[in-house]
Amino acid sequence: MSDTPAYRVLARKYRPETFVDLVGQGAMVRTLKNAFAADRIAQAFIMTGIRGTGKTTTARIIAKGMNCIGPDGTGGPTTEPCGVCEHCVAIMEGRHVDVLEMDAASNTGVGDIREIIDSVHYRAASARYKVYIIDEVHMLSTNAFNALLKTLEEPPEHVKFIFATTEIRKVPVTVLSRCQRFDLRRIEPEVMIAMLRRIADSEGAQIADDALALITRAAEGSARDATSLLDQAISHGAGETTAMQVRAMLGLADRGRVLDLFDMVLKGDAAGALTELSAQYAEGADPMAVLRDLAEITHWVSVVKITPEAAEDPTVSPEERTRGAAMAEALPMRVLTRLWQMLLKALDEVANAPNAMMAAEMAIIRLTHVADLPSPEELVRKLSGSTPPSTPPSGGTGSVSQTGAQAVLQAQSRMAQNPSASGQTTALALDASEALARFPTFDHVVELIRANRDVKLLVETETTLRLAAYQPGRIEFVPTDQAPPDLAQRLGQRLQQWTGNRWAVTLVNEGGGKTIAEVRDAKENALRAEAESHPLMQAVLAQFPRARITAIRTPEEIAAEAVGEALPEVEDEWDPFEVD
Numbered sequence: 001m002s003d004t005p006a007y008r009v010l011a012r013k014y015r016p017e018t019f020v021d022l023v024g025q026g027a028m029v030r031t032l033k034n035a036f037a038a039d040r041i042a043q044a045f046i047m048t049g050i051r052g053t054g055k056t057t058t059a060r061i062i063a064k065g066m067n068c069i070g071p072d073g074t075g076g077p078t079t080e081p082c083g084v085c086e087h088c089v090a091i092m093e094g095r096h097v098d099v100l101e102m103d104a105a106s107n108t109g110v111g112d113i114r115e116i117i118d119s120v121h122y123r124a125a126s127a128r129y130k131v132y133i134i135d136e137v138h139m140l141s142t143n144a145f146n147a148l149l150k151t152l153e154e155p156p157e158h159v160k161f162i163f164a165t166t167e168i169r170k171v172p173v174t175v176l177s178r179c180q181r182f183d184l185r186r187i188e189p190e191v192m193i194a195m196l197r198r199i200a201d202s203e204g205a206q207i208a209d210d211a212l213a214l215i216t217r218a219a220e221g222s223a224r225d226a227t228s229l230l231d232q233a234i235s236h237g238a239g240e241t242t243a244m245q246v247r248a249m250l251g252l253a254d255r256g257r258v259l260d261l262f263d264m265v266l267k268g269d270a271a272g273a274l275t276e277l278s279a280q281y282a283e284g285a286d287p288m289a290v291l292r293d294l295a296e297i298t299h300w301v302s303v304v305k306i307t308p309e310a311a312e313d314p315t316v317s318p319e320e321r322t323r324g325a326a327m328a329e330a331l332p333m334r335v336l337t338r339l340w341q342m343l344l345k346a347l348d349e350v351a352n353a354p355n356a357m358m359a360a361e362m363a364i365i366r367l368t369h370v371a372d373l374p375s376p377e378e379l380v381r382k383l384s385g386s387t388p389p390s391t392p393p394s395g396g397t398g399s400v401s402q403t404g405a406q407a408v409l410q411a412q413s414r415m416a417q418n419p420s421a422s423g424q425t426t427a428l429a430l431d432a433s434e435a436l437a438r439f440p441t442f443d444h445v446v447e448l449i450r451a452n453r454d455v456k457l458l459v460e461t462e463t464t465l466r467l468a469a470y471q472p473g474r475i476e477f478v479p480t481d482q483a484p485p486d487l488a489q490r491l492g493q494r495l496q497q498w499t500g501n502r503w504a505v506t507l508v509n510e511g512g513g514k515t516i517a518e519v520r521d522a523k524e525n526a527l528r529a530e531a532e533s534h535p536l537m538q539a540v541l542a543q544f545p546r547a548r549i550t551a552i553r554t555p556e557e558i559a560a561e562a563v564g565e566a567l568p569e570v571e572d573e574w575d576p577f578e579v580d
Contacts, residue, residue, distance in 0.1 A: 010231040011224050014199050016057050017092065019065075019079050023195050023223065024187035025054060031182070033079045036065060041077065042180040044152055044161040046137070048168040049184030052224030055164035058184070059133045062162060063099045064091045067127040077128070087127050098127040104139040113144045117151050120159045129160050137163040138170035145172050152178045186221025189213075189314045195223065196230050206240040207233060213315040214246045248284055258293040259323055261364075265294070265339075266331065270368040277364055287360035288350050295343040297324075302336045304328040342367055435501050436472035445475070445495070446516065452498055460487055462520075466512025474504045478512030527552045 016022045019029045035041055045062065047055040061081070068081040068088055081088050090096035102112070116132055124130040134140075140148075152161060152175065163179065165171060187195075196212045207230075215233060219226035229250075233241050236249045247254060257280060264273040280290055303310045305328035311321045346363035353359035439445055449458045464483035469476040479487060492505035514522075531537055531552055541547055553561075 009228065010199060010203070011227040014202075014227060016054065016061065017064075017083055018081060019061060022054055022058065022061070024191045025058070025184055028058070028182045028184065029079075032062065036077055036079045039077070041066065041160070043155050043159075044163070044179040046163040046165065046168075046171070046176065046179040046181050047184060048165050048181065050186060050220075050222060051166060052219075052222030052226075053184040053187065054223065055166075055184055056133070056135055058182070059135075059162040059164055060091060060099075063096075063129075063131040063133065063160075064088050066129045066131065066160060067091065067096075067098070069128075096127065098124040098129070099131045099133065101133045101135065103135050105136045108139050108141050108144060110141065110143040110147045113140070113147045117147065120151055120156055123158050128158075130158055131160045131162060133162045133164070135164045136166070137175075138165045138167040142172075145175055149174055149178070187223055187226075188221075189216050192216045192219065192221070192223070192226055193314060196226055199227065199230060200234070203234065205234045208240070208242050210243040210317060211241050211246040213317075214243055214250065217315045218250055250289075254280070255293070255317070255320060258290065258297060259320065261290070262294055262297050262327075265364065265367045266335070268368050270365055273364050273368055274361055277360060281357055287356045288347070291343060291347055291350060291360055291363065295340065295347065298336055298340045298343060300324060301327045301331065302333065302340070305331070305333060305336070338370065339367065342370065433472075435499060439472050439499075442467055442470045442475070445470075448498060449494070452494070454494060457490060457494060460484060461491065462516040464515065466515055468508050468511040468513075473501065474506070476506045476508050476511075478508055478510065480515065524552070527554065 019032065022029055045059070047058055049055055064081040064083075064087070065079050066077050068078055069075050069085050070078075070082050071084050073085065075082070075085075083089070083092070087096065091099050094101070100116075102116075120130070120132075122130075155161065161179070163171075163175075168176075168181075168183075193209075193212050193216050196215060197209075200207050200212075211233060212230075215226055215229045218229060233246050233249060236245055244254070257276065261273055261276045261280075264276060277287070277290060281287060300310075300313075300316075301324055304324055308325065308328070311325050311328075313321070316324070342363075346360070346367070349363060350356050350359040439448065446458070446461060449461060460483065464480045464487065466478040466480065467475070468478055475491070477488075484490075488505040488507055492503045495503040495505075528549060531549060532541075537549075
């Protein structure tokens with residue numbers, strides 16, 4: 001039988017055994033050290049944070065520190081447990097009778113908590129404190145939490161509780177208020193890379209710095225994930241582990257090649273982008289991972305554009321930083337935000353598609369075609385790029401009427417160059433006249449707006465437009481002071497969209513009548529003026545200056561309302577006491 005010790009994975013072999021070994025949790029370590037030094041050890045602790053940041057490990061270190069007696073057996077509570085006394089060894093091996101660990105994910109009921117409540121009254125068998133470590137405490141049922149409250153608030157002096165959870169929001173506030181809370185942070189990339197390098201050197205493994213950067217990025221701040229990936233990378237490399245081998249292991253694409261793909265997409269090179277995607281797929285890259293990398297680059301470039309110092313990321317190579325900074329300077333934010341939104345939609349499509357590669361290719365094609373679309377500003381400039389008429393009308397015209405005049409001039413020019421087209425143009429003009437004849441009055445235009453449910457345009461038309469002249473296809477109006485500056489343009493665009501014919505909407509300086517709202521409200525305004533001039537109302541307003549008339553009811557309206565609410569008369573109503 002071999003005496004060689006069984007292999008232990010790196011995540012367990014290099015698990016921190018003292019507070020000094022904990023990485024990236026300086027604030028928590030400082031607080032606990034001060035508490036132990038001042039003999040202010042809380043009755044209950046709760047550790048929260050993402051996976052793999054050391055919640056359960058910290059709980060065991062605290063348990064060791066509270067029960068450590070030192071190599072000579074005379075020590076007290078300490079933040080530097082010796083690791084050699086009987087209590088430290090037993091806790092480290094998970095066999096101490098007074099340190100009880102419970103997984104709340106598989107022991108969720110009130111019966112499991114009742115066992116703890118019944119046992120807290122007995123003193124520790126050999127240690128200084130009886131410590132209960134409950135992992136994933138948020139999985140306990142509501143009744144289990146309620147059963148624990150009283151014991152948690154006033155536990156015996158020899159009992160300590162330590163909870164760990166990744167879902168702190170699911171823990172009742174009544175429990176949180178009885179515990180000293182510590183939030184374990186994600187481990188920073190620089191600290192993580194240094195930790196991985198230290199472990200790799202201890203194992204005698206050769207691994208490239210850029211490979212460690214890839215592992216750090218994939219771990220997302222989790223020390224356990226990082227050490228597990230390092231363990232796998234060392235086995236995968238069988239010698240010196242390179243970044244290319246780590247990418248193959250993780251199913252990632254080459255970051256530089258993803259940047260090349262990103263460039264091709266933004267240049268609208270659909271053929272080149274599809275070729276690059278196929279090449280990465282043939283080399284083992286997952287289509288979902290490629291799109292996720294594109295989204296990550298889009299986010300990173302956007303952040304660098306806003307805060308250039310964000311480019312100094314230790315997990316990014318100097319070449320990538322240079323390319324990212326250049327992209328951030330060249331690309332407008334609207335392009336990046338549009339690309340981000342489309343990539344999010346593409347990720348959902350690839351995740352749900354029966355063939356991920358086909359869905360990824362369709363997404364790339366869509367991205368390349370959208371990349372060269374003009375912005376709304378460029379589109380407006382193209383539509384209004386022709387020279388306007390040299391003598392505009394005296395009142396000034398909206399952009400819609402200018403565009404209409406330009407279209408007429410262009411049509412006349414084409415007719416002069418091609419006389420045979422004159423008949424076709426005349427036919428089109430007759431068709432347009434017949435279509436516009438369906439709107440003989442401005443009231444018909446208002447009804448068209450109402451039928452298309454454009455509430456904003458309807459309100460603006462009724463309240464801020466004083467009609468000066470109207471004929472089908474042409475509107476002239478004087479705007480009120482509250483009229484939006486683009487009312488003429490939007491009104492012309494909507495009417496053209498709904499009728500299929502161009503409308504000339506013109507602003508003039510005089511000649512406008514009352515707005516539709518003013519005409520509609522004229523009667524109400526007259527009643528309001530009459531009411532405000534009444535001596536009784538004037539006396540009320542004198543006593544209450546801030547009072548306002550909110551509604552007016554005429555005698556006729558009151559009478560009509562009374563008639564409507566009156567019970568109907570019944571002819572020949574039956575009287576039960578009437579005797580025939």
